[in-house]
Amino acid sequence: MQGKIISWQGRFKRLAEISKDARLKSFYQQGVPDPFSSLENTEFVALDFETTGLDPTKDDIVSVGIVPFDLRRIRCGQAKHWLVKPNCVLAEESVILHRITHSQIEMAPDLTQVLDEILYALKGKIIVVHYQFVEKTFFHAALMARLGEGIEFPVIDTMMVEKTAIKEHRSWLDWLKRKPIPSIRLADCRKRYGLPYYQPHHALSDALATAELLQAQSQYCLDPKTMVKDIWQ
Amino acid sequence: MEVEHQEIANFLEAYPPFTDLPSEALNRLACHVEVSYYRQDSEIFEYGQQITYLYVIRSGAVELLRRSGELYHRISAGGIFGHRGLLMNRKVRFDANTLEDTLVYCIPVDIFDEYCNEFEFFADYFEADDNARLKMTVSKHADSNDMTTAKVTKLILKEAVYVDQNSTVRQAAQVMADEQVSSLLIYDPAKPVIEDPEEDDAQVVGLISDRDLRSKVVAKGLPYDTPVADIMTTDVVLIDSNAYVFEAMMLMLRDNVHHLPIVHKRKPIGMLTLSDILRYESQSSLLFVQGLMEQKSVEDLAHYSTQLSTIFTRMVNEDANSHMIGSAMSVIGKTFKHKLLELAEAKLGPPPIQYCFIALGSMARDEQLLVTDQDNALILDNRYQPDKHGRYFEQLAKYVCDGLANCGYKYCDGGIMASNPSWRLTLDQWQAQFNDWIENPKPEALLNSSIFFDLEGVWGEIKWAEQLTTFVSKKAQNTPSFLAAMAHNALRRTPPLGFFNGFVLEQDGEHKRSMNIKRRGTAPLSDLIRVHALAVGSRKQNSFERLQDINEANILPKGKVLDLEAALEYIAIMRIKHQSWQIEQGDKPDNSLPPETLSEFEQRNLKEAFGVLDKAQSFLKFRYQNKAKMK
Numbered sequence: 008m009q010g011k012i013i014s015w016q017g018r019f020k021r022l023a024e025i026s027k028d029a030r031l032k033s034f035y036q037q038g039v040p041d042p043f044s045s046l047e048n049t050e051f052v053a054l055d056f057e058t059t060g061l062d063p064t065k066d067d068i069v070s071v072g073i074v075p076f077d078l079r080r081i082r083c084g085q086a087k088h089w090l091v092k093p094n095c096v097l098a099e100e101s102v103i104l105h106r107i108t109h110s111q112i113e114m115a116p117d118l119t120q121v122l123d124e125i126l127y128a129l130k131g132k133i134i135v136v137h138y139q140f141v142e143k144t145f146f147h148a149a150l151m152a153r154l155g156e157g158i159e160f161p162v163i164d165t166m167m168v169e170k171t172a173i174k175e176h177r178s179w180l181d182w183l184k185r186k187p188i189p190s191i192r193l194a195d196c197r198k199r200y201g202l203p204y205y206q207p208h209h210a211l212s213d214a215l216a217t218a219e220l221l222q223a224q225s226q227y228c229l230d231p232k233t234m235v236k237d238i239w240q
Numbered sequence: 241m242e243v244e245h246q247e248i249a250n251f252l253e254a255y256p257p258f259t260d261l262p263s264e265a266l267n268r269l270a271c272h273v274e275v276s277y278y279r280q281d282s283e284i285f286e287y288g289q290q291i292t293y294l295y296v297i298r299s300g301a302v303e304l305l306r307r308s309g310e311l312y313h314r315i316s317a318g319g320i321f322g323h324r325g326l327l328m329n330r331k332v333r334f335d336a337n338t339l340e341d342t343l344v345y346c347i348p349v350d351i352f353d354e355y356c357n358e359f360e361f362f363a364d365y366f367e368a369d370d371n372a373r374l375k376m377t378v379s380k381h382a383d384s385n386d387m388t389t390a391k392v393t394k395l396i397l398k399e400a401v402y403v404d405q406n407s408t409v410r411q412a413a414q415v416m417a418d419e420q421v422s423s424l425l426i427y428d429p430a431k432p433v434i435e436d437p438e439e440d441d442a443q444v445v446g447l448i449s450d451r452d453l454r455s456k457v458v459a460k461g462l463p464y465d466t467p468v469a470d471i472m473t474t475d476v477v478l479i480d481s482n483a484y485v486f487e488a489m490m491l492m493l494r495d496n497v498h499h500l501p502i503v504h505k506r507k508p509i510g511m512l513t514l515s516d517i518l519r520y521e522s523q524s525s526l527l528f529v530q531g532l533m534e535q536k537s538v539e540d541l542a543h544y545s546t547q548l549s550t551i552f553t554r555m556v557n558e559d560a561n562s563h564m565i566g567s568a569m570s571v572i573g574k575t576f577k578h579k580l581l582e583l584a585e586a587k588l589g590p591p592p593i594q595y596c597f598i599a600l601g602s603m604a605r606d607e608q609l610l611v612t613d614q615d616n617a618l619i620l621d622n623r624y625q626p627d628k629h630g631r632y633f634e635q636l637a638k639y640v641c642d643g644l645a646n647c648g649y650k651y652c653d654g655g656i657m658a659s660n661p662s663w664r665l666t667l668d669q670w671q672a673q674f675n676d677w678i679e680n681p682k683p684e685a686l687l688n689s690s691i692f693f694d695l696e697g698v699w700g701e702i703k704w705a706e707q708l709t710t711f712v713s714k715k716a717q718n719t720p721s722f723l724a725a726m727a728h729n730a731l732r733r734t735p736p737l738g739f740f741n742g743f744v745l746e747q748d749g750e751h752k753r754s755m756n757i758k759r760r761g762t763a764p765l766s767d768l769i770r771v772h773a774l775a776v777g778s779r780k781q782n783s784f785e786r787l788q789d790i791n792e793a794n795i796l797p798k799g800k801v802l803d804l805e806a807a808l809e810y811i812a813i814m815r816i817k818h819q820s821w822q823i824e825q826g827d828k829p830d831n832s833l834p835p836e837t838l839s840e841f842e843q844r845n846l847k848e849a850f851g852v853l854d855k856a857q858s859f860l861k862f863r864y865q866n867k868a869k870m871k
Contacts, residue, residue: 081275201341222277
């Protein structure tokens with residue numbers, strides 16, 4: 008997909024110009040949140056998708072969870088959750104994972120029907136995900152398939168935050184001893200901060216779990232004074 | 241549209257009062273939750289701040305502190321806090337700090353109010369809880385009034401009023417009138433209180449009360465210049481300033497005394513009267529002792545003893561500390577002996593010579609719990625002649641030991657009981673025995689006999705027991721080889737900690753997958769404390785009091801005494817809680833604690849406490865054993 012983007016501000020300006028879909032155009036026109044503001048003064052939104060599988064070219068999104076928060080509070084009252092009808096077959100294995108059933112999907116709207124709402128919830132906030140590949144590529148691919156154009160946006164990836172923190176704490180001795188690198192799966196990261204176990208694979212729970220993780224990271228390995236531009240990707 | 245927060249709802253559902261909410265209401269509540277993360281040792285809020293949320297701990301642990309900085313409560317997952325503030329002007333009542341990394345669910349006050357209005361049980365939960373807690377705060381607030389936690393010194397309203405024994409009764413009456421007291425201590429100024437007197441006597445030689453003036457002076461028409469020494473009561477029961485109020489009360493009820501002088505390092509510092517104490521609510525354990533003294537036969541006593549476990553659990557539930565529970569159980573145990581000896585003497589006739597019945601081990605240390613053997617012995621007058629007196633004391637001892645067994649105090653496996661002729665010795669013989677143990681410390685012999693180094697007189701010539709402890713403390717302090725042997729003994733049992741700081745559990749036997757918290761916790765700790773106590777010449781028997789003497793002697797690195805105190809309290813209280821819990825479950829209490837019954841928080845604290853023991857043992861090894869080797 009995209010390489011390292013030097014300036015998300017510039018990129019959004021450009022995307023606002025070339026975008027054809029009105030919803031996307033307006034999303035880009037809102038601009039990105041202030042890249043120079045510190046984490047402690049930033050409004051975040053944790054985003055999580057459940058998908059039918061792991062291949063963005065074949066699989067599709069089945070649910071979206073969004074939880075707004077800042078470094079002090081996570082506001083469940085403003086959380087959002089959608090089930091959406093994927094444009095591919097819902098495989099048995101994925102049903103077992105996220106426990107969203109065929110009949111539930113039958114009743115669900117298409118992603119484009121709720122796109123307005125989703126973009127509205129994301130607008131003006133820094134999006135936080137755990138493992139950006141899923142959210143970025145699936146969102147892009149899903150819209151590409153439906154609207155003929157994709158979507159780009161900056162994220163703070165709690166997985167990357169964790170990876171960096173681990174790297175900084177790892178001594179050459181650990182390396183020499185081939186001490187295994189700790190797992191950076193969401194549940195394992197949470198464990199390190201004393202966060203409780205949540206049943207994974209529910210977009211809303213996972214988004215909540217991600218928000219809590221960033222709060223915890225901000226107290227241990229992420230300086231709340233850090234500017235957004237230094238860690239978003 | 242409100243979305244379902246299943247994780248939050250599922251969690252809340254497991255804890256009252258949320259358990260009883262209809263699921264729809266529960267889900268709606270979950271939707272309004274806000275979440276916050278606090279790392280270990282950070283402040284959530286402090287006294288007086290505005291509060292607009294009810295807090296529920298999702299994971300981690302939180303400590304609530306009073307304004308004075310005193311601990312109010314420690315809570316972990318599922319624990320609720322902040323409601324007192326919400327109910328009282330929306331101002332924080334207790335500082336809240338995290339003890340671990342903590343995730344809290346915050347319920348906005350609007351929802352809290354709404355649910356309190358809508359669901360009666362929901363409101364009741366917080367209000368009832370609030371009242372209960374309020375009561376607790378009130379009683380804690382007047383900390384000096386709470387006899388389960390207060391020491392006698394807190395009840396001293398006035399300094400001790402005393403006159404010297406050469407004063408006349410008129411002078412004494414004048415002092416009593418001036419000071420508005422109903423009793424007066426009489427001291428002997430010629431009896432200086434030095435740091436380490438031969439005898440344990442205090443300066444106090446007697447006591448007079450209003451009643452003495454009435455019945456011994458006025459009624460008898462004695463002249464007013466009669467010296468007080470002629471009319472005073474000389475058999476004065478004293479209490480040490482370290483004692484708890486309830487101990488004082490038990491003593492007064494048991495010995496039927498109404499005035500109890502309080503001495504600090506054997507100097508009188510105050511006087512406690514029964515009315516001082518009765519102003520405070522009576523406690524079940526006190527009434528128990530009183531009731532015990534009224535029993536008429538061994539059968540009555542045995543029947544009465546069945547209540548003991550209830551007293552025990554009640555004290556635990558009232559949050560008594562281990563010292564208080566240990567003391568109460570010991571006082572009760574001593575009262576059983578006391579009563580049985582009374583009955584024995586009534587049956588066998590008065591003793592042909594004087595004797596002292598002594599308690600050994602945990603009862604002497606005031607550290608007795610429910611699961612306990614009887615360890616006791618007899619000190620006989622030096623005039624003892626086996627053929628003349630032997631039969632009497634054999635019968636007496638058998639009567640008491642059998643009686644104790646009937647009352648739930650198991651016979652001692654090691655036969656350390658007065659019913660064993662080896663442990664019915666004259667004072668001189670005991671002294672020779674202790675002398676031999678100290679001068680020729682054979683580790684194997686000491687294994688069994690370390691129990692003898694905690695001894696307390698229960699009945700009869702109690703002074704003899706004190707004479708023995710004085711002898712032991714002096715002799716032991718100056719005998720390094722003995723201290724080394726005791727130190728060696730104290731290292732036999734190690735705390736149940738393994739590699740990677742895990743618990744080491746018993747792998748076989750009846751108590752599989754558990755740890756013996758007495759054998760590997762409280763016992764090695766009191767062994768270790770005993771060695772240091774003997775080394776500094778302390779004559780205290782209780783481990784906490786011994787620690788105070790050790791602290792004053794400054795023989796341990798800075799802070800270590802505090803660590804030991806905390807570790808002993810924690811391990812002891814875990815043992816106590818475990819037993820109390822077993823009783824409430826209808827099980828037989830034991831000392832085998834399965835770690836999985838503890839919260840992560842408790843496990844960590846327990847490991848830390850064992851860690852203190854472990855370090856203290858290394859220090860002991862280094863200090864006494866090496867010294868002995870170098871000699």
